């Protein structure tokens with residue numbers, strides 16, 4: 001047998017399930033009839049509305065599906081502009097590109113690594129229709145100035161909450177502040193519904209009325225009384241928005257049943273992650289070269305990822321050290337599977353070849369070249385967490401030319 005390459009790996013497995021969660025899945029397998037769009041979906045959506053203080057919530061197959069629906073309902077197209085953070089996961093942008101609207105890339109604030117009213121404002125033109133705001137790494141954006149900006153220009157706000165479930169901003173849950181909130185239950189996320197899943201939250205009744213048909217092939221009941229229930233056919237199909245073709249983005253009943261159950265553990269998961277984040281930062285507090293995401297007053301943090309900027313200039317002995325030297329030590333000498341996340345989106349072939357390769361986002365570029373993302377799942381054993389801290393301390397010490 002070959003030895004495992006990494007002492008601390010990058011885990012792709014979602015929350016390890018409790019016995020109660022496993023039992024919930026097994027019971028739902030037996031009880032769900034039908035296996036999609038039944039009582040477990042209704043319960044999950046109700047639980048979500050209550051927990052996240054939103055008038056409407058729709059379970060969908062992924063956060064990307066939620067973003068697709070938000071893009072369709074925003075009714076943007078050729079001639080319109082949608083402002084999207086340059087530094088995020090590609091799914092924040094793809095649904096809006098598909099509409100034919102022009103993507104305009106917003107730079108990050110270097111301290112929070114998020115878009116702010118200041119980074120968004122200069123990009124607004126008379127063609128701008130939508131602001132996509134991503135609570136990246138789990139930190140909620142400073143929303144009041146962004147919402148005021150959107151209001152002043154009559155813009156829709158789409159919150160991408162994929163990484164920030166369960167935290168908020170000045171008492172308001174992330175996902176409840178914009179016109180749309182898009183949540184992910186993908187395997188990497190803080191809670192998962194068996195590997196895939198998502199939720200779309202909607203503020204306005206008129207927007208919400210469009211979702212069921214767009215989510216499920218334009219299906220709807222026939223209007224009015226039907227003396228013979230089978231005539232003219234089982235269900236009708238139609239457009240909810242003229243010319244906008246619907247999808248099937250439904251989430252199965254077993255996943256919905258698990259989703260409701262996972263919400264019960266969300267606060268505990270968030271607290272566990274927060275304690276880990278605090279411990280990691282405290283353990284590295286003697287290394288100013290490690291620059292953590294700063295967190296403004298009132299902005300919650302779900303600590304979905306632990307992305308750090310390595311800045312050798314912050315210590316006299318490491319002035320010319322580069323991030324890759326630290327990563328080489330961590331990955332190859334100490335077996336910690338650190339990674340680099342998210343090219344600024346305009347650098348990916350998908351967006352460059354799609355016509356969105358131009359941008360002026362110096363902070364996103366600078367962060368990309370200096371960032372390191374550490375394995376940071378809440379189910380990481382304490383021993384592995386301690387190994388990761390010890391390895392990071394030793395690697396940083398070595399880069400200073402000191403002996404640990």
Ligand SMILES: Cc1ncc(COP(=O)(O)O)c(C=O)c1O
Pocket residue numbers: 061062063064065088089091092134136160162163183184185186197198
């Ligand atoms: C910021 C962000 N937006 C959207 C998504 C897409 O989520 P999903 O995989 O549920 O479609 C992700 C998932 O990684 C994400 O991190």
